[in-house]
Amino acid sequence: MLSDKIREQRMRNGITQKQLAELVGMMATCVFNWERGAYLPDSIKLKKIAEVLRTISSYLLGELDDYIDNGVPSYDRDAYGI
Numbered sequence: 701m702l703s704d705k706i707r708e709q710r711m712r713n714g715i716t717q718k719q720l721a722e723l724v725g726m727m728a729t730c731v732f733n734w735e736r737g738a739y740l741p742d743s744i745k746l747k748k749i750a751e752v753l754r755t756i757s758s759y760l761l762g763e764l765d766d767y768i769d770n771g772v773p774s775y776d777r778d779a780y781g782i
Contacts, residue, residue, distance in 0.1 A: 703737040705760040709753040710735075723752045 710720050710731075717731040724745060733739040741749060743757075750757045758764050 701737065701762065702740060702760055703735050705762065706731075706749060706753070707735040709755055709760065713753055715752075720749070720752060724748045 710717070715723075717735070718728040721728040721731045725748075726745065730739070730741075734741055746757045746760065750760055753760075756764075
């Protein structure tokens with residue numbers, strides 16, 4: 701389920717909901733709602749979430765079973781202590 705994959709990858713990357721929200725340009729309540737399955741991110745946000753979480757959207761959507769770390773250093777992770 702998308703909500704579980706987002707939470708799993710966020711935790712694997714050691715970032716908080718607030719940090720993820722800031723990195724994708726959303727409010728922390730959006731991440732909270734994505735992770736509980738109340739709302740789904742649109743395709744543009746999903747791609748950005750995947751980049752930040754160092755994976756691909758296909759994994760987050762459950763189309764792939766294996767964890768993928770694509771190593772994309774697309775954001776200034778040091779600024780957030782990540």
